[in-house]
Amino acid sequence: xxxxxxxxxxxxKRVFGDKKLIFSMFILPAILVVGxxxxxxxxxxxxxxxxxxxxxxxxxxxSTNELDTLINTPEFDFGQHAEIHKLSEAxxxxxxxxxxxxxxxxxxxxxVVLDKDFNKKVSEYASGAAIPDIGIYYNSGEQYSTQxxxxxxxxxxxxxxSLLVGRxxxxxxxxxxxxxxxIWVKKEKENSQFISMMLPYLITMLLFxxxxxxxxxxxxxxxxxxxxxxxxxxxxxxNEIVIGKLVSMAxxxxxxxxxxxxxxxxxxxxxxxxxxxxxxxxxxxxxxxPIQAVQLLVIMLIMVFLYVSIISLLAVLxxxxxxxxxxxxxxxxxVIVAGMMTMFNSGKEHPIFHYMIPVYGNALAxxxxxxxxxxxxxxxxxxxxxxIIAVILIAAITKAFNSEKIMFNA
Numbered sequence: 538x539x540x541x542x543x544x545x546x547x548x549x550k551r552v553f554g555d556k557k558l559i560f561s562m563f564i565l566p567a568i569l570v571v572g573x574x575x576x577x578x579x580x581x582x583x584x585x586x587x588x589x590x591x592x593x594x595x596x597x598x599x600s601t602n603e604l605d606t607l608i609n610t611p612e613f614d615f616g617q618h619a620e621i622h623k624l625s626e627a628x629x630x631x632x633x634x635x636x637x638x639x640x641x642x643x644x645x646x647x648x649v650v651l652d653k654d655f656n657k658k659v660s661e662y663a664s665g666a667a668i669p670d671i672g673i674y675y676n677s678g679e680q681y682s683t684q685x686x687x688x689x690x691x692x693x694x695x696x697x698x699s700l701l702v703g704r705x706x707x708x709x710x711x712x713x714x715x716x717x718x719x720i721w722v723k724k725e726k727e728n729s730q731f732i733s734m735m736l737p738y739l740i741t742m743l744l745f746x747x748x749x750x751x752x753x754x755x756x757x758x759x760x761x762x763x764x765x766x767x768x769x770x771x772x773x774x775x776n777e778i779v780i781g782k783l784v785s786m787a788x789x790x791x792x793x794x795x796x797x798x799x800x801x802x803x804x805x806x807x808x809x810x811x812x813x814x815x816x817x818x819x820x821x822x823x824x825x826x827p828i829q830a831v832q833l834l835v836i837m838l839i840m841v842f843l844y845v846s847i848i849s850l851l852a853v854l855x856x857x858x859x860x861x862x863x864x865x866x867x868x869x870x871x872v873i874v875a876g877m878m879t880m881f882n883s884g885k886e887h888p889i890f891h892y893m894i895p896v897y898g899n900a901l902a903x904x905x906x907x908x909x910x911x912x913x914x915x916x917x918x919x920x921x922x923x924x925i926i927a928v929i930l931i932a933a934i935t936k937a938f939n940s941e942k943i944m945f946n947a
Contacts, residue, residue, distance in 0.1 A: 538777060538780065539777075540772075540773035540774055540777035540778065540781065541777040541778075541780040541781040541784065542781070543773065543781065544768075544773070544777065544778055544780075544781020544782060544785065545781045545784050545785045545788075547781075547785075548755060548781070548782065548785035548786070548789070549785055549788065549789070552751075552789055562747075562750070562751070562789070562793055563792065563793065563796050566793070566796055566797055566800065567796050567797075567799070567800040570797060570800035570804050571800055571803055571804040573804075574804035575804060588680050588681060588684050589618075589684070590618060591618065591646075591681050591684070592618055592619060592620050593615075593618060593619045593620070593646040593647055593681060593682075593684070593685035593688075594619075594620045594622070594644065594645045594646050594647075595619045595620065595621050595622065595645075595646060595647040595648070595649065595685065595689075596622045596623075596624055596629070596636060596645065596647070596648045596649070597621060597622070597623050597624070597648075597649045597650075597651075598623075598624045598625070598626055598628075598629040598648070598649065598650040598651060599625070599626055599650065599651040599652065599653055599654075599655055600623050600649075600651065601651065601655055601656050603656075603696065603699060603700075604651070604692075604696055607692050607695055607696055607699070608621065608692060613688070613691055613692050613695070614688075615688050615689060615691075615692055618688075619647075619685070626650075626653050629648075629650060636648060637674075640674065640675070640676050640682070641676060643676070643679050643681070643682075646675065646676070646679070646681050646682040646684075646685040647673070647674070647675050647682060647685040647686060647689060648673070648674035648675075649671065649672070649673055649674075649689065650670075650671070650672040650673075650674070651669070651670075651671050652669040652670050652671070655669050655671075659700055659704070660703075660704075662704070671693065673686065673689070673693075733904050733907035733908050734879075734880050734882075734904070735880070736903060736904070736907055737876055737879045737880075737899075737900035737901070737903040737904045737907075738873075738876035738877055738879065738880050738900065739797075739876075740794070740798070740837065740840075740876075740900075740903060741840070741872055741873075741875060741876035741896055741899065741900050742872065742873055742876050743794055743797040743798075744790065744794045744797075744837065744840050744841055744844055745844050745868075745869060745872045746869075747789075747790045747793030747794050747797065748786065748790040748793075748841060748844040748845050748848055749844075749848055749865055749869065750793075751786050751789045751790055751793065752786050752790070752844075752845060752848035752849055752852055753848065753852055753858055753861045753862060753865065754858065755782060755785070755786055755849075755852070756782060756849055756852035756853055756861075757852040757853075757855045757856075757857060757858045757860070757861035758858050760855075760856065760857065760944070761856070761857040761858055765944065766944070766945060769938075769944055769945075775935070775938045775939055776935050776938070778938060779931070779934055779935050779938050782849065783845055783846070783849060783931065783934075786845045786848075786849065787838075787841050787842060787845050790841045790844065790845060791837070791838065791841050794837060794841065829906055829909070829911075832906060832911065832916055833903065833906055835920065836899055836902055836903060836906075836916075836919065836920070839899070839919075839920050839923045839924060839927075840896070840899050840923065842923070842924070842927050843895055843896070843923045843924075843926060843927045843930075844872075846926075846927040846930035846931055846934065847865075847868060847930060848865060848868075849930075849934050850930050850933055850934050850937065851864040851865050851868070852864075852865075853934055853937045853938065853943065853944075854937065854943065871896075872896055875894075875896040875897040875900060876896070876900050878897060878900075879897070879900040879901055879903075879904050882901075882904065887901055887915075889914060889915060889918050890918075892915045892918035892919040892922065893918045893919070893921065893922030894922060895922055895923045895926050896923075898918065898919040898922050898923070899919050899923060901915075901919070902915060902916060902919040
């Protein structure tokens with residue numbers, strides 16, 4: 538296998554001897570990942586803060602003293618971030634269409650309409666009498682309005698409780714039973730819910746992206762430049778060229794994916810600083826045992842092996858880089874879809890043959906690994922399925938390399 542080692546050395550020197558390639562393959566992706574996720578965290582945090590601090594223009598029709606008191610209670614923090622306008626029922630009916638249009642335009646966030654003589658109807662209520670209404674108008678397509686509605690709903694809940702106390706002396710008269718909740722959950726699974734959803738998708742996608750960029754140029758690029766023809770005329774056996782190309786591409790793709798993975802681990806927690814009620818701290822709750830870390834590494838390596846085989850075969854069949862990219866694009870879409878399918882896993886146990894499906898099975902295994910639920914049987918199944926397909930593809934690549942028509946674009 539001396540010829541294979543020569544090819545491997547040649548490919549690695551070509552990449553690591555070029556500062557531009559080192560920057561574009563290993564440094565720039567890390568900068569972009571960290572930069573994008575950091576920017577997302579800043580932008581989402583800024584948006585959430587803006588929504589929470591926005592002064593909601595609110596109209597209240599037939600307001601009561603009790604409701605006014607609750608609105609201005611610091612505990613609910615509504616009156617401090619609202620511009621309150623009070624209207625009589627006659628004024629509201631006269632302006633209703635104009636107020637509706639202003640709400641649709643985003644100039645008004647909330648309109649609250651109490652029945653006329655609301656307090657009197659509540660205090661004089663008798664069984665069978667009409668129950669007084671509180672109507673709320675808001676724009677569900679506008680975030681300021683939705684936030685104002687949510688905040689005011691808390692006030693109405695407290696107002697309802699207050700009125701019940703006034704009527705019954707104690708709200709306990711309406712309490713039929715008390716509910717006590719106790720959560721039983723695997724802590725490691727609870728802490729890793731977010732990453733269990735995102736990591737399989739990101740790994741499947743980024744590994745393919747890294748292999749695609751390297752593989753297309755290593756084979757189709759050399760065919761286009763004519764250097765592949767020169768290599769085929771050397772004394773090195775063609776099966777050794779295949780091995781050398783695949784091994785070098787796997788090494789470079791693996792390093793590229795490692796850079797992406799480290800960058801994601803560094804960048805994702807930055808999104809937990811986005812502020813407001815958004816919580817993505819579950820990313821930081823993941824921890825792997827040494828055995829699990831080895832399992833993840835082996836799964837990633839077998840995926841790189843599979844991806845390199847797929848991309849190499851398509852690149853061999855193509856005449857140039859453009860054609861190879863056209864061939865590979867549909868496969869890339871399939872890989873993305875396979876990774877995305879695991880994001881919407883309901884928790885139902887998958888049959889073992891699902892783990893043998895290349896890419897999809899690997900993503901399932903990574904998700905199980907994050908939740909500490911990957912069995913050895915499923916682990917072996919996900920490796921064997923991808924390995925078998927990769928071996929078949931390598932045999933096809935070797936056969937293609939021995940075809941003068943394919944290799945010389947005849």
